[in-house]
Structures are given as C-alpha cells and as structure tokens.
Amino acid sequence: MKFLLAIQAGLAAALAWAAARWLTDMPSPIFAPAAAVAVITSSLGQRLANTIELLAGVTLGIFVSDLLIEVTGVGVWQTGVIVAAAILVALALSPRGGVVGNASGTAVLLGALSSSRHTLEFPRFIDAVIGGGVGLAVSLLLLPINPLRIMRRVAAPTLRELAEQLKQTASALRSRDHELANRALSRSQGIGAELGRFWDAFGSAKETVNFAPTRWPWRRAVRHYQLGAPEVDQTVWNTRVLARRVVVLIEDEEPIPEGLPNAVDELGAAVHAMQNEVLSGWGPEATRRHALRAVAEATQAEIAGTQLSGTVIVGQVRTAASDVLQATGIDRPEALRRIREVASAQSDPHHRPEG
Structure with missing residues (x-):
C-alpha cells in the first residue's frame, strides 16, 4: 500500500506539472503538483471530499485576501490580519480542516507576496483545479487501489x-x-x-x-x-x-x-x-x-x-x-x-x- 501511494504521488505530481504548464503556459506551475500530491496523500476514502475542500479553501483565501488588501494595504501586520480573517471566515463557513488550511495558506501566499499578487491569484486557483483533478484521476482511474x-x-x-x-x-x-x-x-x-x-x-x-x-x-x-x-x-x-x-x-x-x-x-x-x-x-x-x-x-x-x-x-x-x-x-x-x-x-x- 505504501509503495502504491508513493507511485501514485509521483505520477500525479509529474502529470499535474505537465498539464498545468500546457494549459496555463506558466514556466513553473508549482501549485498544481502540490495540490495533486495533497489529494493523493489525503485520508483514504476522503479524496473526493478533500479535493472539494482544497478548491473551496483556495477560493475563500483569494476572496478574503483581495477584499482586505484593498482596504488595509500590505505590510507585516496586514498579512497577519489577512491570515486571521481568512481562518475565521473559513471556520464560520466550514469546520473542516482542509478548507481552513487551504484558505489560510492561500492568504499567507497572497499577503506575503503582495507585490505580485495579481499574477498569483488566477494561476493559484487554476493550478488547484488542475492538481486536484489529476490527483483524483491517478488515484481513481489510472492506479486505483485494490x-x-x-x-x-x-x-x-x-x-x-x-x-x-x-x-x-x-x-x-x-x-x-x-x-x-x-x-x-x-x-x-x-x-x-x-x-x-x-x-x-x-x-x-x-x-x-x-x-x-x-x-x-x-x-x-x-x-x-x-x-x-x-x-x-x-x-x-x-x-x-x-x-x-x-x-x-x-x-x-x-x-x-x-x-x-x-x-x-x-x-x-x-x-x-x-x-x-x-x-x-x-x-x-x-x-x-x-x-x-x-x-x-x-x-x-x-x-x-x-x-x-x-x-x-x-x-x-x-x-x-x-x-x-x-x-x-x-x-x-x-x-x-x-x-x-x-x-x-x-x-x-x-x-x-x-x-
């Protein structure tokens, strides 16, 4: 089982990277393979649910970050406020850890890299969609468990x-x-x-x-x-x-x-x-x-x-x-x-x- 999990993760990462680069034309689509591996290594029996949580968390993080950066601007304390707000909103909408974790992770990324955030938001979401889809395809279609x-x-x-x-x-x-x-x-x-x-x-x-x-x-x-x-x-x-x-x-x-x-x-x-x-x-x-x-x-x-x-x-x-x-x-x-x-x-x- 551990060997199959490792093969699934490696294959999913490679395919997600190739698919994201082909579809988005980005030279280093790092979020797609990360999302694919996150789906593969998630709890057995919950991969479909965890993929939905992944996308929901990324979307929520982008929304909260965009809204607050327009109001507060960027900086050290602003990044802390953005992350805290993303977690609170995520917890209010869903207690599931996947949603909260991905919302906060996206908020950290967009808050800390604010100078290039407008070039990160769309690729981040698309990469999450591509990576999640590839992870599901590998685990359920290409190399399903027995x-x-x-x-x-x-x-x-x-x-x-x-x-x-x-x-x-x-x-x-x-x-x-x-x-x-x-x-x-x-x-x-x-x-x-x-x-x-x-x-x-x-x-x-x-x-x-x-x-x-x-x-x-x-x-x-x-x-x-x-x-x-x-x-x-x-x-x-x-x-x-x-x-x-x-x-x-x-x-x-x-x-x-x-x-x-x-x-x-x-x-x-x-x-x-x-x-x-x-x-x-x-x-x-x-x-x-x-x-x-x-x-x-x-x-x-x-x-x-x-x-x-x-x-x-x-x-x-x-x-x-x-x-x-x-x-x-x-x-x-x-x-x-x-x-x-x-x-x-x-x-x-x-x-x-x-x-």
Missing part, C-alpha cells in the same frame, strides 16, 4: 487482535488472574483506538468501487464486507465492557462457573473464524457455530449461578454473539431468534427449536 486487499489488510489484523484479546480474557477468568485481566482490558482499549483505521479502509474501498470503473466488478464483494463493518465495530465495544466486568468480577471474588470462561473462549473462536473468512473467503458457518456455542456456554454459566458481574458478562457475550451473527449477514431479528433458541435449549432440555 479495495478488497486494503479491507483485508486492515480488517484481518483488527479481528485477530480481538480474538486474541478474548482468549486472554478467558484465561484470566479461569485462573482468576487480576493482572492478566487488566492487560486484556488495556488490549481491548487499544483495539478501540484503532477503529479509525478500520473505518478509513472501508471508506477508501467504497470510494474506489464507486468511482473507479476498473473496480466496479468488486462492488458486491465490498458491499458484503461493509454491511458487516458496523457489527464488528459494536463487537469491539461490547467486548471492552466484557473485559472491564471480568476485572471487577475477579476483584469482588465472585464465583466463576466453568461455562463463563468457555463462553468467552467460544466468542474469541467466532471472531477468529471471521478473520479466516475475511482472509480466505470461506463461508460464515464456523463463525456462526462458535457464536452460538458462546451463547450456550454463557447460559450454562448463568444456570450454574452467577452474581452481578458474572450476569453482566453473560449478557455481553449474548450481545457480542448477536453482533457477530449479524456481521455474517444474518439480520437482527433472525440473530436474536437463534440466540433465544440456543438459550432456551440450555434452560429446558426438552425444548425443541423452531423451524
């Missing part, structure tokens, strides 16, 4: 880390190891902090399959992964609550029925199976099987006798299992029905599952 590869590269490590954290949490429960439980909790918090990269990857994949014609055949596969992404996100947050309650349970010396660590283990196995599905394209059967086993073990633990934190853990296992089932393509009512069936079967040995 959307499935980038999703797998980010999603698989997230799922692997979550599965290992759940395994660690289950071990802490079995051994009543308070230190290990705290490490598992810290690990779960780290996974939550990494969710931004997870969502950036999905945003990038969506942007690519929507606008890159060569990637249109992969729309269905990308949509399949995207439909499960919110549930993976919820699983991460629910397992953090679970890990926190494990710490409290150990501190309070509550009873730990055998089914409780088994349930957390099975939940981890379900996440591990989901990771294998992402990497290899396997079906979701193993993921669903482990998720429902987690529910069965949690129900057995509840029947055996749990106190406050143990009961909360049982509930979190069921909630996370529902998230996992939905991530495999089962809708929420059906996921809840299956969970109720499994829980009822554990509570009533004579229960016969419906349908």
Whole structure:
C-alpha cells in the first residue's frame, strides 16, 4: 500500500506539472503538483471530499485576501490580519480542516507576496483545479487501489487482535488472574483506538468501487464486507465492557462457573473464524457455530449461578454473539431468534427449536 501511494504521488505530481504548464503556459506551475500530491496523500476514502475542500479553501483565501488588501494595504501586520480573517471566515463557513488550511495558506501566499499578487491569484486557483483533478484521476482511474486487499489488510489484523484479546480474557477468568485481566482490558482499549483505521479502509474501498470503473466488478464483494463493518465495530465495544466486568468480577471474588470462561473462549473462536473468512473467503458457518456455542456456554454459566458481574458478562457475550451473527449477514431479528433458541435449549432440555 505504501509503495502504491508513493507511485501514485509521483505520477500525479509529474502529470499535474505537465498539464498545468500546457494549459496555463506558466514556466513553473508549482501549485498544481502540490495540490495533486495533497489529494493523493489525503485520508483514504476522503479524496473526493478533500479535493472539494482544497478548491473551496483556495477560493475563500483569494476572496478574503483581495477584499482586505484593498482596504488595509500590505505590510507585516496586514498579512497577519489577512491570515486571521481568512481562518475565521473559513471556520464560520466550514469546520473542516482542509478548507481552513487551504484558505489560510492561500492568504499567507497572497499577503506575503503582495507585490505580485495579481499574477498569483488566477494561476493559484487554476493550478488547484488542475492538481486536484489529476490527483483524483491517478488515484481513481489510472492506479486505483485494490479495495478488497486494503479491507483485508486492515480488517484481518483488527479481528485477530480481538480474538486474541478474548482468549486472554478467558484465561484470566479461569485462573482468576487480576493482572492478566487488566492487560486484556488495556488490549481491548487499544483495539478501540484503532477503529479509525478500520473505518478509513472501508471508506477508501467504497470510494474506489464507486468511482473507479476498473473496480466496479468488486462492488458486491465490498458491499458484503461493509454491511458487516458496523457489527464488528459494536463487537469491539461490547467486548471492552466484557473485559472491564471480568476485572471487577475477579476483584469482588465472585464465583466463576466453568461455562463463563468457555463462553468467552467460544466468542474469541467466532471472531477468529471471521478473520479466516475475511482472509480466505470461506463461508460464515464456523463463525456462526462458535457464536452460538458462546451463547450456550454463557447460559450454562448463568444456570450454574452467577452474581452481578458474572450476569453482566453473560449478557455481553449474548450481545457480542448477536453482533457477530449479524456481521455474517444474518439480520437482527433472525440473530436474536437463534440466540433465544440456543438459550432456551440450555434452560429446558426438552425444548425443541423452531423451524
């Protein structure tokens, strides 16, 4: 991915420079390649939005600079006033950093180089248009990323880390190891902090399959992964609550029925199976099987006798299992029905599952 980003940036800079020189006849159109590289290196999944911000910021900076220079003239303090005014106006119109940054950058340029500002305004805007367009063309038409590869590269490590954290949490429960439980909790918090990269990857994949014609055949596969992404996100947050309650349970010396660590283990196995599905394209059967086993073990633990934190853990296992089932393509009512069936079967040995 880093190698492709470098190639995209280099190609975009060269093409933007050549296009701007040909279209504007300027000997050194430095803003066009700068704008192209800014688009390429912007956040994945936000390149189209960032290009719009780039143009909006440049336009706003030019407008504010022109207006104030005519009133205040030029000089040291005038440049400071122009930049401050450009930032304030940009913030009033849009809180997005791209608009504010480009407005202030343009204001600095036109205020500081006031003697030649009338030769800079139009080329600055045209260069931004050319550079932004070339950056988009390179990233979405000439050298688009492989959307499935980038999703797998980010999603698989997230799922692997979550599965290992759940395994660690289950071990802490079995051994009543308070230190290990705290490490598992810290690990779960780290996974939550990494969710931004997870969502950036999905945003990038969506942007690519929507606008890159060569990637249109992969729309269905990308949509399949995207439909499960919110549930993976919820699983991460629910397992953090679970890990926190494990710490409290150990501190309070509550009873730990055998089914409780088994349930957390099975939940981890379900996440591990989901990771294998992402990497290899396997079906979701193993993921669903482990998720429902987690529910069965949690129900057995509840029947055996749990106190406050143990009961909360049982509930979190069921909630996370529902998230996992939905991530495999089962809708929420059906996921809840299956969970109720499994829980009822554990509570009533004579229960016969419906349908």
